[in-house]
Amino acid sequence: MAAAAPGLGLEMEETVYHVKEGAEGANLELENFCLWYGKAQALHGIGMKVQKGIVTALIGPSGCGKSTLLRSINRMNDLIDGLSVRGSIRLDGKDINAPGVDVIKLRKRMGMVFQKPNPFPMSVFENVAYPLRVDGVRDRRMLADACERALGEAALWEEVKDRLQENALGLSGGQQQRLCIARAIASDPDVLLMDEPCSALDPIATARIEELIARLRGHFTIVIVTHNMQQAARVSDNTAFMYLGRLIEYGGTNEIFVNPRLPRTSDYITGRFG
Amino acid sequence: MRTEDGKAQAPAPAPPDGRPARPGESNGAEQLPPAPAAPPAGAPRRRKMGHADFSSRGEPILWTLGGGLALGVILITGFLVMVFWNGLVTFYPGPIEVVTLKDGKLVAGEPARSEVFRPGPEVLRTLDEAARRAVAASGGYVSRTLYRIGNYDLYNEDFRWVPEFEVREVRTPPDMFFIERLEWGSFVGRIKALKRDGQVLEAGKFGLGNLRGEHAEARARWQRVRRIERTEIGEVNHYLEKERLAVRRAALAHGEGSAQHREAQAASAPRTEALKKRHAGLSAQAKAVKEVDEKVHLVLADAAGREKEIRLSEVVRFYPANSLGWGDKAGVYFSRWWEFLTEEPREANTEGGVLPAIFGTAAMTILMALAVAPFGVVTALYLREYARQGRLVSIVRISVNNLAGVPSIVYGVFGLGFFAYIVGATIDQLFYSERLPSPTFGTGGLLWSSLTLALLTVPVVIVATEEALSAVPRSAREGSLACGASKWQTIRRIVLPQAMPGIMTGLILAMARGAGEVAPLMLVGVVKLAPELPIDGFFPFIHLERSFMHLGFHIYDVGFQSRNSEAGKPMVFVTTLLLIGLIAVMNAWAICVRNRLKRKLSAGHF
Numbered sequence: 001m002a003a004a005a006p007g008l009g010l011e012m013e014e015t016v017y018h019v020k021e022g023a024e025g026a027n028l029e030l031e032n033f034c035l036w037y038g039k040a041q042a043l044h045g046i047g048m049k050v051q052k053g054i055v056t057a058l059i060g061p062s063g064c065g066k067s068t069l070l071r072s073i074n075r076m077n078d079l080i081d082g083l084s085v086r087g088s089i090r091l092d093g094k095d096i097n098a099p100g101v102d103v104i105k106l107r108k109r110m111g112m113v114f115q116k117p118n119p120f121p122m123s124v125f126e127n128v129a130y131p132l133r134v135d136g137v138r139d140r141r142m143l144a145d146a147c148e149r150a151l152g153e154a155a156l157w158e159e160v161k162d163r164l165q166e167n168a169l170g171l172s173g174g175q176q177q178r179l180c181i182a183r184a185i186a187s188d189p190d191v192l193l194m195d196e197p198c199s200a201l202d203p204i205a206t207a208r209i210e211e212l213i214a215r216l217r218g219h220f221t222i223v224i225v226t227h228n229m230q231q232a233a234r235v236s237d238n239t240a241f242m243y244l245g246r247l248i249e250y251g252g253t254n255e256i257f258v259n260p261r262l263p264r265t266s267d268y269i270t271g272r273f274g
Numbered sequence: 275m276r277t278e279d280g281k282a283q284a285p286a287p288a289p290p291d292g293r294p295a296r297p298g299e300s301n302g303a304e305q306l307p308p309a310p311a312a313p314p315a316g317a318p319r320r321r322k323m324g325h326a327d328f329s330s331r332g333e334p335i336l337w338t339l340g341g342g343l344a345l346g347v348i349l350i351t352g353f354l355v356m357v358f359w360n361g362l363v364t365f366y367p368g369p370i371e372v373v374t375l376k377d378g379k380l381v382a383g384e385p386a387r388s389e390v391f392r393p394g395p396e397v398l399r400t401l402d403e404a405a406r407r408a409v410a411a412s413g414g415y416v417s418r419t420l421y422r423i424g425n426y427d428l429y430n431e432d433f434r435w436v437p438e439f440e441v442r443e444v445r446t447p448p449d450m451f452f453i454e455r456l457e458w459g460s461f462v463g464r465i466k467a468l469k470r471d472g473q474v475l476e477a478g479k480f481g482l483g484n485l486r487g488e489h490a491e492a493r494a495r496w497q498r499v500r501r502i503e504r505t506e507i508g509e510v511n512h513y514l515e516k517e518r519l520a521v522r523r524a525a526l527a528h529g530e531g532s533a534q535h536r537e538a539q540a541a542s543a544p545r546t547e548a549l550k551k552r553h554a555g556l557s558a559q560a561k562a563v564k565e566v567d568e569k570v571h572l573v574l575a576d577a578a579g580r581e582k583e584i585r586l587s588e589v590v591r592f593y594p595a596n597s598l599g600w601g602d603k604a605g606v607y608f609s610r611w612w613e614f615l616t617e618e619p620r621e622a623n624t625e626g627g628v629l630p631a632i633f634g635t636a637a638m639t640i641l642m643a644l645a646v647a648p649f650g651v652v653t654a655l656y657l658r659e660y661a662r663q664g665r666l667v668s669i670v671r672i673s674v675n676n677l678a679g680v681p682s683i684v685y686g687v688f689g690l691g692f693f694a695y696i697v698g699a700t701i702d703q704l705f706y707s708e709r710l711p712s713p714t715f716g717t718g719g720l721l722w723s724s725l726t727l728a729l730l731t732v733p734v735v736i737v738a739t740e741e742a743l744s745a746v747p748r749s750a751r752e753g754s755l756a757c758g759a760s761k762w763q764t765i766r767r768i769v770l771p772q773a774m775p776g777i778m779t780g781l782i783l784a785m786a787r788g789a790g791e792v793a794p795l796m797l798v799g800v801v802k803l804a805p806e807l808p809i810d811g812f813f814p815f816i817h818l819e820r821s822f823m824h825l826g827f828h829i830y831d832v833g834f835q836s837r838n839s840e841a842g843k844p845m846v847f848v849t850t851l852l853l854i855g856l857i858a859v860m861n862a863w864a865i866c867v868r869n870r871l872k873r874k875l876s877a878g879h880f
Contacts, residue, residue, distance in 0.1 A: 076752060081663070108758035118749040120768055121874075134759040134767070183757065
């Protein structure tokens with residue numbers, strides 16, 4: 001299949017899959033997913049299966065649609081006017097874009113961590129308790145337990161346990177990002193979506209977040225967007241390489257990095273373009 | 275040069291081989307223009323460059339900008355200094371000068387101000403030779419002094435200009451008194467005697483201390499009469515009116531002469547009787563006090579010796595202006611301020627205090643803020659957060675902005691026509707029919723004024739709130755939505771708290787605008803003299819339908835509507851000072867609230 005996409009210098013090619021079709025325990029399944037911002041098509045026929053409980057990295061040059069794809073998974077793109085989608089994203093076999101789906105319930109099953117740490121201007125405790133509060137939980141004990149558990153999982157408990165009532169904006173950047181991770185996992189979601197979670201952090205804070213991702217592996221299905229090739233290589237089990245809105249190559253991280261099948265993938269990974 | 279610029283703006287052409295252009299290559303062509311490096315003809319070219327250098331290196335516009343700011347600051351400072359100075363010195367007691375004129379007449383008064391003027395030929399013709407020469411020597415200009423002579427009941431004027439050439443002698447006798455009275459303005463002259471129960475006590479022998487004691491007693495009697503007549507009889511009248519209205523309500527509901535009507539009449543009759551008895555008793559009390567009061571008189575005489583007798587209780591304040599020490603002067607000064615801030619106005623508002631106006635201004639501003647805050651915030655929330663951003667919303671937004679520019683009197687007309695005549699009249703029909711034809715809500719009042727001003731200031735709040743909402747970072751909203759919060763939860767828990775400082779700023783601006791607005795209020799409820807405050811001890815305690823006094827309108831009234839604008843002028847400045855002060859206090863309070871909120875939202879401790 002080699003239809004020319006004029007002007008882009010890119011040939012329409014079928015995605016090269018290293019991961020075997022029908023791999024067990026697929027949590028998220030994308031099938032021929034296309035997305036348009038108004039008339040501009042941002043995603044072209046993405047198809048991939050994200051396995052349960054492992055870390056999947058999305059890599060690719062800026063503007064290739066990684067973040068758009070990530071934000072399609074918890075329907076954050078709904079906020080944008082003139083957006084249209086085709087194809088399907090299925091969470092546990094159910095299409096998330098189906099008419100009857102409750103977006104709020106959907107988002108409660110998916111935590112999200114953003115590029116820049118965005119704690120709310122409230123206390124540390126209230127930040128972590130926020131997802132439960134909006135869920136209607138009032139019980140102080142339950143909130144405290146959830147808060148301690150989430151902060152513990154986010155490797156932040158020891159640092160903030162005496163400062164729970166202080167404003168979260170007083171924490172350092174790295175702590176803020178771990179707080180956001182704690183907030184994202186506080187309501188015990190199935191999927192954790194991370195949009196370049198370390199791009200605003202220094203190397204030490206980045207290292208701690210990466211350790212944290214390694215610890216969370218197995219508990220959640222993690223999809224992480226990153227610009228940092230080494231990071232993708234370090235933290236992920238599977239890697240998807242995207243270019244110009246298309247999924248180019250998808251497979252085990254080792255295979256993608258050591259033995260990419262397409263020259264474009266290897267060019268990008270080795271830093272020859274991007 | 276132009277071709278160079280054109281090239282610089284155009285995108286760098288891609289090399290023909292399809293490789294992306296490398297930055298170094300394209301920049302090289304732009305940054306090294308060959309032309310200016312070697313100017314062929316020296317002299318004309320260089321002059322041009324020199325000119326270009328001047329405006330590019332120096333900042334000639336800076337002086338204009340800075341000058342504009344400086345001019346603004348100077349104007350505002352000058353205005354504030356003028357208001358403060360005039361307002362602060364007004365209550366300071368001045369000396370009383372007794373001027374003997376060349377024709378032998380006496381003029382006594384407090385000098386208000388002096389100026390230089392040029393007397394006309396018909397004035398000069400009446401002068402003697404020496405005076406004419408003196409005028410000619412100073413270039414035809416003469417100075418004159420304005421005296422506050424008081425004694426309106428004797429002279430039919432409060433102020434008098436005295437030109438220098440008429441003056442033979444100026445003295446400041448220590449026995450001249452400045453006497454403030456309840457009627458006829460102040461009196462300038464001597465205290466001759468005190469008449470008590472028919473006996474005449476010469477002031478010289480009686481002594482100032484004793485006179486002060488008598489005066490305090492007389493004032494206490496006057497206060498007592500006022501309390502009986504205002505508060506106690508007012509209360510009885512209130513209950514009498516209530517009884518009358520109860521009977522009338524029964525008549526309206528069940529028909530004139532119906533069983534219920536007769537029943538209500540029968541029930542009301544004994545209560546009315548008791549109230550009337552109480553009324554008579556109180557009137558008798560007041561009369562008794564007044565009779566005592568009637569026996570104590572003060573005999574005054576002006577500088578020329580014309581006598582005038584008044585009740586001692588009519589004297590508000592008296593002091594020997596020329597024999598006061600610093601302490602006495604300060605005492606008079608502060609007692610005047612105290613009266614100004616805590617008493618009701620008298621003498622057609624040109625004397626006395628402005629307490630009802632302070633109260634009315636504050637009550638109206640607070641009510642307005644209570645009305646405008648939710649209204650404006652709700653509107654802005656819908657416009658910014660929920661409405662589909664399109665042509666219609668743009669039109670609405672532009673219209674809202676334009677509303678801020680509508681002349682305020684237009685709002686006054688709307689308030690009168692809509693609130694008072696339509697809404698108010700309907701309320702009267704439905705709930706206060708027994709009081710008709712006299713209107714309750716069907717005329718101007720505190721509520722309608724507040725709502726009219728709320729309408730006037732709502733664009734300010736909407737615009738400020740919209741800006742505050744749009745300034746809340748997208749990341750905060752997304753963070754909340756990603757946690758599974760609904761749109762409303764996000765707005766209530768994340769967006770609104772963060773926008774609160776901006777919303778408060780808008781509200782402060784709206785309050786400042788509303789508190790100073792006068793024109794629309796003249797149509798919807800402000801009066802020259804309100805008989806009752808909008809808050810009192812009778813249920814429901816806050817009477818939103820009552821008309822009220824307002825500092826802004828008070829300034830207008832005193833300055834332009836009073837008998838003697840010269841007498842009102844000091845009051846204009848004092849009231850202006852107070853209005854500025856009141857608005858400053860309310861704004862400072864609102865800013866404090868805002869800053870507390872801001873601190874809560876920024877980094878740091880709770």
